[in-house]
Amino acid sequence: MSEELAMGSTVVKGHALARLLGFSLIGIVLFFVPVELAGRSTLLLDHAATLLQTHARPLVIGAALLFMLYGAIAPWCNGSWRQDSTRLLFSVFKVLGLLIGISYLFGVGPAFIYQPDMLPFLFEKLVLSLTVIVPLGALALVFLIGFGLLELIGVLMQPVMRPLWRTPGKSAIDAVASFAGSYSVGLLITDRMYREGHYSLRDAAIIATGFSTVSVPFLVVVARTLDLMDQWNLYFWSTLLVTFLVTSVTARLYPLASLPSQRLPEPELEQGESRIGSAWRAGLTQAACAPSLGRALWGTFVDGLRMTSAILPSILAVGLMGLLAAKYTPLFDAIGLLFYPVTWLFGLEQPMQVASALASGLAEMFLPVMLLKDADQVVRFVTAIVSVSSVLFFSASIPCMLATRIPLRLRDLLLVWLQRSLLSLVFSIPLAHLAQFLGWL
Numbered sequence: 001m002s003e004e005l006a007m008g009s010t011v012v013k014g015h016a017l018a019r020l021l022g023f024s025l026i027g028i029v030l031f032f033v034p035v036e037l038a039g040r041s042t043l044l045l046d047h048a049a050t051l052l053q054t055h056a057r058p059l060v061i062g063a064a065l066l067f068m069l070y071g072a073i074a075p076w077c078n079g080s081w082r083q084d085s086t087r088l089l090f091s092v093f094k095v096l097g098l099l100i101g102i103s104y105l106f107g108v109g110p111a112f113i114y115q116p117d118m119l120p121f122l123f124e125k126l127v128l129s130l131t132v133i134v135p136l137g138a139l140a141l142v143f144l145i146g147f148g149l150l151e152l153i154g155v156l157m158q159p160v161m162r163p164l165w166r167t168p169g170k171s172a173i174d175a176v177a178s179f180a181g182s183y184s185v186g187l188l189i190t191d192r193m194y195r196e197g198h199y200s201l202r203d204a205a206i207i208a209t210g211f212s213t214v215s216v217p218f219l220v221v222v223a224r225t226l227d228l229m230d231q232w233n234l235y236f237w238s239t240l241l242v243t244f245l246v247t248s249v250t251a252r253l254y255p256l257a258s259l260p261s262q263r264l265p266e267p268e269l270e271q272g273e274s275r276i277g278s279a280w281r282a283g284l285t286q287a288a289c290a291p292s293l294g295r296a297l298w299g300t301f302v303d304g305l306r307m308t309s310a311i312l313p314s315i316l317a318v319g320l321m322g323l324l325a326a327k328y329t330p331l332f333d334a335i336g337l338l339f340y341p342v343t344w345l346f347g348l349e350q351p352m353q354v355a356s357a358l359a360s361g362l363a364e365m366f367l368p369v370m371l372l373k374d375a376d377q378v379v380r381f382v383t384a385i386v387s388v389s390s391v392l393f394f395s396a397s398i399p400c401m402l403a404t405r406i407p408l409r410l411r412d413l414l415l416v417w418l419q420r421s422l423l424s425l426v427f428s429i430p431l432a433h434l435a436q437f438l439g440w441l
Contacts, residue, residue: 016288020148027144031216032233042229045140046220049132064131064312065101071309072098086399090314097313100320122319126366127312129221137217138304142296150176152283166251167203175211187212191404202259204406209416210247212397213388214365225369226380234440235384238431243389246423253419255412315364318395322363326371335359342422346429349376361387362417364395378432381441385428392417
């Protein structure tokens, strides 16, 4: 009997190890290994998205409209628009985004919104790309974070979390999930951990404002728009580095540093167990208890569909208003004055234009990408990093944070956005110049 139990245990461990190594390897290949097809070297995810957009355009447009329709009517059907004024405002924006999308397809509306860098660019380059990449990326993300790799990395990172980011060791998994997944997934985890008492208010605020970026698939859209797919790995790892460096600084600045920090005690490693051994155990445990591949794929695919339907109409509405504000009003020029000393001091081309464009990221993180898509390579690289590492923007992440149980004030979020944007510039510009000097960019 004991031999049968031992054999069964060995089989289970072998199965878990195969899932951990095999599925994680697939995730690494999908997200980090460029593949050359038809003379173009990029990620398989990007190849698939391009193929669908090129050869199935009517299907992609139809899917985009369905996503926007669902996203526009869902808040009014489930009553979420009643929760607060912010939800109400963005529920209205989603309806407006749907109407803008329909108007574009029928060619209805004033001529100035049909200029190439306005609505056509928003719909063709952003909306259609997101329609394909976010659901496909949700499927691919299962392999990267669903079968133990996330837990393994999380345990290995535990010793550095408290000294660097002033958060408990257990937040390593949350931080990596928030960065690799999406702000919506990350905020769900952070909110639950806060409500259960595992995080203090300061812990939750640091994680929410420091790691809850857009998803990896969205980073692909940023890289595609700014023509950086040939430097994808450089861009991804630079963005991760800058995001985490900025968070280590903002965690020590007002307002985050002044928040209460009481928390539950952290668990210690098992006696006699090494850090690497504990990491392997965490990874294998997750691989063993993870659902079947089919169930995992379906669950994240549904989440990807929901996320796509939520962001498409709001991004189209807020994005168009932001582009119009950037072109016809001095709003972002005024905010950009806060960034101009940095862009000028580090010698970026057209420093005031870059500063104004980056300021528009407060409205929608993709606006700087759209406004600076034709800039020189260093500016495009810096823009790609800052638009992600600043984390906070009104079209999605700020309303999501205000909707959690974490008592964050809007004025504090605005101050953190300013701090993160300035620090992201300070860190990313020298990095871009170094990459260009080494011939990597």
